[in-house]
Amino acid sequence: MRRFLLEGLTRRPLTESPPAADDAMREELGRALVDVSRQKLGRSLAIRQVDAGSCNGCELEIHALSNPFYDLERFGLHFVASPRHADVLMVTGPVTRNMAEALRRTYDATPAPKFVVAVGDCAKDGGCFAGSYAVTGGVGSVVPVDLHIPGCPPDPTALLKGLLALLEEASARPGAT
Amino acid sequence: MTKLPKLAWTRPREFRAAPFPVSSVTRSGWSSIAKALGEGQVTLLSLWGEPKAVCMALHDAQAHRVAVARLVLSKGDFPSVGRHHAPAQRLERTAADLFGLTVDDAPDTRPWLDHGRWEMAHPLGTAAPHSDATPYRFLPVEGESLHQVPVGPVHAGIIEPGHFRFTAQGETVVRLEERLGYVHKGIDRLMLGATLDRGAQLAGRTSGDSTVAYAMAFAQAAEAALGTEVPPRAFWLRGVMAELERLANHLGDIGAICNDAAFAMMLAQTSVLREKVLRAAATAFGHRFMRDRIVPGGVTTDLNRDGEARIRVLIEEIGERFPLLVDLYDNTASLLDRTVATGRVGPELVKRFGAGGYVGRASSRDFDVRRDLRYSPYDMLNLEVPLREDGDVNARVWIRIREVEKSCALISQLLSLMPQGDILAPVHPAGSPVEGLGLVEGFRGDILVWLSLEADNSIRRCHMRDPSWFQWPLLEAAVEGNIIADFPLCNKSFNCSYSGHDL
Numbered sequence: 001m002r003r004f005l006l007e008g009l010t011r012r013p014l015t016e017s018p019p020a021a022d023d024a025m026r027e028e029l030g031r032a033l034v035d036v037s038r039q040k041l042g043r044s045l046a047i048r049q050v051d052a053g054s055c056n057g058c059e060l061e062i063h064a065l066s067n068p069f070y071d072l073e074r075f076g077l078h079f080v081a082s083p084r085h086a087d088v089l090m091v092t093g094p095v096t097r098n099m100a101e102a103l104r105r106t107y108d109a110t111p112a113p114k115f116v117v118a119v120g121d122c123a124k125d126g127g128c129f130a131g132s133y134a135v136t137g138g139v140g141s142v143v144p145v146d147l148h149i150p151g152c153p154p155d156p157t158a159l160l161k162g163l164l165a166l167l168e169e170a171s172a173r174p175g176a177t
Numbered sequence: 178m179t180k181l182p183k184l185a186w187t188r189p190r191e192f193r194a195a196p197f198p199v200s201s202v203t204r205s206g207w208s209s210i211a212k213a214l215g216e217g218q219v220t221l222l223s224l225w226g227e228p229k230a231v232c233m234a235l236h237d238a239q240a241h242r243v244a245v246a247r248l249v250l251s252k253g254d255f256p257s258v259g260r261h262h263a264p265a266q267r268l269e270r271t272a273a274d275l276f277g278l279t280v281d282d283a284p285d286t287r288p289w290l291d292h293g294r295w296e297m298a299h300p301l302g303t304a305a306p307h308s309d310a311t312p313y314r315f316l317p318v319e320g321e322s323l324h325q326v327p328v329g330p331v332h333a334g335i336i337e338p339g340h341f342r343f344t345a346q347g348e349t350v351v352r353l354e355e356r357l358g359y360v361h362k363g364i365d366r367l368m369l370g371a372t373l374d375r376g377a378q379l380a381g382r383t384s385g386d387s388t389v390a391y392a393m394a395f396a397q398a399a400e401a402a403l404g405t406e407v408p409p410r411a412f413w414l415r416g417v418m419a420e421l422e423r424l425a426n427h428l429g430d431i432g433a434i435c436n437d438a439a440f441a442m443m444l445a446q447t448s449v450l451r452e453k454v455l456r457a458a459a460t461a462f463g464h465r466f467m468r469d470r471i472v473p474g475g476v477t478t479d480l481n482r483d484g485e486a487r488i489r490v491l492i493e494e495i496g497e498r499f500p501l502l503v504d505l506y507d508n509t510a511s512l513l514d515r516t517v518a519t520g521r522v523g524p525e526l527v528k529r530f531g532a533g534g535y536v537g538r539a540s541s542r543d544f545d546v547r548r549d550l551r552y553s554p555y556d557m558l559n560l561e562v563p564l565r566e567d568g569d570v571n572a573r574v575w576i577r578i579r580e581v582e583k584s585c586a587l588i589s590q591l592l593s594l595m596p597q598g599d600i601l602a603p604v605h606p607a608g609s610p611v612e613g614l615g616l617v618e619g620f621r622g623d624i625l626v627w628l629s630l631e632a633d634n635s636i637r638r639c640h641m642r643d644p645s646w647f648q649w650p651l652l653e654a655a656v657e658g659n660i661i662a663d664f665p666l667c668n669k670s671f672n673c674s675y676s677g678h679d680l
Contacts, residue, residue, distance in 0.1 A: 001505060004442060014449060049335045053360045055676045057385025057466060059335050063429075064455070067448035081333035097294040098359045099338055102330050128378055133296040133304075134363035153385065155465055 048086035053093030182206030215261035226272030276302035337675035384677030390619030398628035402613025411475030412553035475601035520667030534622025540568035643677030
């Protein structure tokens, strides 16, 4: 283990390594996030993820936000275990009828001000599952949605872009903060 | 020993290239199969309903052959298989939920996927208006100083929804009962009448982490039913995609298991490798998860020189980096203290349930579809299947570690031997109704797809069975006698799919 710890001290962080265009954009996005969230949400934004029937693809990419390449926490964004600690609900899936009540209750348990981000194509309107007897047809049919991040699944960069857009919207809305 | 009825046993070479010969059985024949399953003569691959019939897929492990039995129902009821063979119970309950079939003499008559909230009851049979949701009856527990801990469907982490009902005595779990079905999207019904393209799209969205494996199993079933000649290069590209998917999932999960034992450093390290696999996949095939790349007839994306080079660099990098992580795992006593002897599943249970993947192979079940029911491109490759006997969390981690190494070796073989040529062949309708079977080794285990097509290639019935069907029940057994705090560790070491199971 010592080897890894020492390596961590001596090696350049992965987050700053190869400056491809993609990474530069991510860095830029990151800085903007810091500015807005400090101003409006006291340096941090707590996110609670709710899977309301996704195929698990979106979850995998949301997980990836925490890996050393994206390192979500450096922006003051972090995932929390309870809706009671959350500012943002990040909801995936077409919202199955079997999950609708759980989603509604999770929303009710989240303190205001709160924002809902629907993630993935099926979270918008049911996507390829629309019309099924078992889905309600999108997050918006169960709880109010502030932002939708499209993609099947959206990659981590798209997710990060979406969170930024949310912060801008939040700051423009009177009374939301 | 119960005598099995006459069945058309079929070897992989036959069922992978031609429509599947279904064996019609009588009620007594059906019951004999159920008893033979209970005696362990054959292994259950799946059980599914049809509007006026019920089917079972069986595997004869010694002879490497498969059979599908169909019992045509005149009154909508069939003799319970779960009565003799517990692994069939949840599948039977599902057939009852979806088709309104009655299971005679069933040991468990509670609904399974149907929570009473769908637009209708029996959506694939004679759809009926739904009565109000009735509370689910969990199994009764009796005894002194027992308490219950209900968990879910919304969990604390970024994971799929499901409900776990723990009954504990002090800290020790005496029973775990799972309740699933929360992510049921009604895929079986969406498949009805769909085109093959739409079917492939839905199959690839059944379990997001196995999108390649599902698309491949679906394509296999369609190609077998229609006798499609798939170009060799397409098979090899499918192999590369399937092994990249396996690598990404194993790498992510090895770290995540350690993270559930509070060893976050491993997750940080393996998630770097996982991200590199996904980026290489995006470069090579245009999508991080390689979704919608496999379709009936072949693949939609060819591998160019850049993509191939990127994958070779990736394999080299994993080859350098991964052994250090294996050392780290093997030399961290506090971590091994959590994983060794935790969540043990015995070989007899694994065999009885026919549990595939690392869950089976960590408990002596020597089965891998790639080797035992061969399909292209694995029939032309050198494949070793790692096996262990200890059956605990540690064993499942080691199976995954070994599979990472094997997948890297396979990808190198695939890249160096890949033939040139077309990647997609036209898929012609058969002109009459046909049926085909697809069986693929996903990272989690064997995925089965049964496909019935109409004369014009539209889908009459598509049944997909995730490996999790036979692994979820074993998680209940693995947790028994462990402390609740070790449940996340056990659960992650299984990493069963919710979406693949709930469909």
